[in-house]
Amino acid sequence: MAAELRRLRAAAGFTREEVTESTGINGATLYRIEKARARPQKRTLLALLQVYGASETQRIDLLAVQSGSHDQGWLRPYHSELPEEYTAYIGFESEARTVRNYESLFIPGLAQTEAYARAVIKGVLPTASHTEVEQRVQARIERQELLTKNGPLQLWAIMDEAAIRRMVGGRDVMLTQVRRLLTLMEEPHITLQVIPFGTGAHAGMTGNFVHMDFPDAQDPELVYLDTPAGDLFLEAEAEIRRYKSMFEHLQAVALGPSDTVGLLASVVAESD
Template sequence: MAAELRRLRDQADLTQQEVVDATSINKATLYRIETAKAKPQKRTLMTLLALYNAEPEQRDYLISLLKDSTVQGWLRPYHSELPEEYTAFISFESDAAGARNYESLFVPGLLQTEDYARAVIRGVLPAATDSEVEDRVQARMERQDVLTKTKPIKFWAVVDEASLRRGVGGPGVMSDQLAHLTKCAKAPNITLQVIPFGAGAHPGMPGQFILLDFADPMDTDLIYIDSMAGDLFLESAADVRRYRSIFDNLVAVALSPNDSASLIADIPKRS
């Protein structure tokens, strides 16, 4: 619903402020609706659909979504302490049919062990309290349920070799993390490839991204980027094409899944 309402607003060539001015809907409320932080009341939804001149098919689809919606299983009380953009991403990820994730410096979140996740979060957020660190660790572990649910997400990860060589948390943590990656890579819904140092420069060097796709054709593909400048969602057709092309190039540069598994297994022997 969030993705479709954003798409309809863009199609109507309206900014969030113009919607607020035309409808008197609170700007914070509109933001929370568009980031899947809150679901709209029916009268709010009907007001937005009228303003956006939604087609009858779109109108019926979104009204049925609102009628059938329930509180997301991923939403826990402590999630209110997490950044809104991150909780929105968790929501989108839980509904996605597939995810393509490139990481240059980290093991993908869906494949992290708890100890590795804790070490990463402490390192990246040195000012975070113990409670804040544990909230984020718990949220990351819960995210991994998408890999083992009844209809698991199809997860394709490409990582730079640097993400496997960096000693996050110390030798013991990394040894367990590499063993976990080896186990995860055997799952039928997970593909894991490594770009070796020998590949030289490649299109993923500017940074990580996740591309989500959905089973419902009404749901647009979504790109999520987590950076020091903040979390960013992209969903325009041009952006989706560009990131699909980048991911395809990364797959071509990376080792095959079998050769990647061999490289991962060999790292502890050479450490």
């Protein structure tokens, strides 16, 4: 819905400021609606569709999305307690066709064991309560159902060797985690690569990112950044091209899948 509203506004030739002047909708509210960070009230949606000159078919389709947004299958009761940007990310991920994820220090979330996820969350959120930690762990494990459903999510994840060498949760937790990666690599829809320390400096050292595309060609591709200053969703074509190019560079410098299996197996052997 957010993507379609942005498209309709662009097609009508309006800036956000002009829409605010025409409808009285707060500019910050409009921004949040277009970034999928807030669900528009029905009257707000109707006002936007009228200004944009939406067709009857578009009105019917978007009103159906708006009225059904409370019942999204990915939304669990406790998700209301999670950060808004994270629940938005879960929603996008649940609808994605392909996820390409680069991680410099963490095992990718879709590949984490429960014990590793708990240790990571406790480590990066030292002030979080037990309930908050467990809610995040549960959300992370539930997300992994995307990899086992019919027509599973296609996952291509690249991580720096630091992610598999750091003793998150201790030796036993990491040993189980690395074995989990080896198991995942047996699946045809999952590709994992590791960038070894010997590679030296590389494009991913600036930080983690996730690139998603979707089954519907009308849905724009998306890049997600989890930063200390807040979560960002990027959809501008120039940004998408930049991160796609970065991922291609990382694919080129990382070990191929078979060599990655060899490295992971050696880590397990060292720990046994």
